[in-house]
Amino acid sequence: MGRIVAIGGGELDTTHAINHYIISMAGKQRPTLLFLGTASHDAEGYIAAVHSEFEGLGCAVTELCLAASACSEDEIGQKLRQADIIYVGGGDTAFMMETWKKYGVDQKLRTIYREDRAVLSGLSAGAMCWFRCSHSDSSIFWNGDTVGYGWVNDLLDLHPYAFCPHYDERAESFDAMIREKPFPGLALEENVAFVEQNGQVSFLASVNSAKAYWIRCVDGKLEKQEQPVLVI
Secondary structure: EEEEEEEOOOOOOOOOOHHHHHHHHHOOOOOEEEEEEHOOOHHHHHHHHHHHHHHOOOEEEEOOOOOOOOOOOHHHHHHHHHEEEEOOOOOHHHHHHHHHHOHHHHHHHHHHHHHOOOOEEEOOOHOOOOOOEEEOHHHHHHHHOOOOOOOOOOOOOOOEEEEOOHHHHHHHHHHHEEEEEOOEEEEOOOOOOEEEEEEEEEEOOOOOOOOOEEEEEEOOOOEEOOOOEEEE
16 A cells, blocks of 8 residues: 545645655655646646745655646656655646546556555645545636536545545535535545555644544435544
8 A cells, every 4th residue: 555645725834744744754864756736737836836845845856747848758757756755736636637647647646556656645636636536626617717616536546535625615515515426525624634654544734723524425414524633
């Protein structure tokens, strides 16, 4: 089994303690962090912010830009092989998955997880990707300038849950939509992370108020179980 840190939302500064924990999981003095900013269309400002945050925490940071430019299979394979940590940024989940599948990155990430070759991490869309499906505000659900929500399916499915980030903002929508799914949902508020390591699952937060829930529908009734969260 691999290592995953999936963060329900926030900003790089508000998740600073979680980011530090991600680095500790790599178990190296100066790990190499690879940033996948596909969901934000490789926004230059986002790339610069990731460099600033994680270089400040002692990482060597590089990026794999799949949206902004064409990449060869050799370049993709080399950057993924060299990474001790892979950090996936937020943005448009549906676009991200479409792009990853075009380049075969989805299959490569599954292999990295199975072989436990790197810490897999990310925030918002970068947290959604590790699960079976996710509650998303991807652009395919928008009506003009009006934000809409829907399921992005066929994610990496490393854990068989319907995932919801930003649950403090999306609870009403997710609670209604999870009734459609025959499997459990995992809902994370901002600044709280799902962590898998050594086959064990736990929840960490960088602020005191952040909460995590397992949610499922049983006989038409919603069951919501708040989970213990360690504030770091």
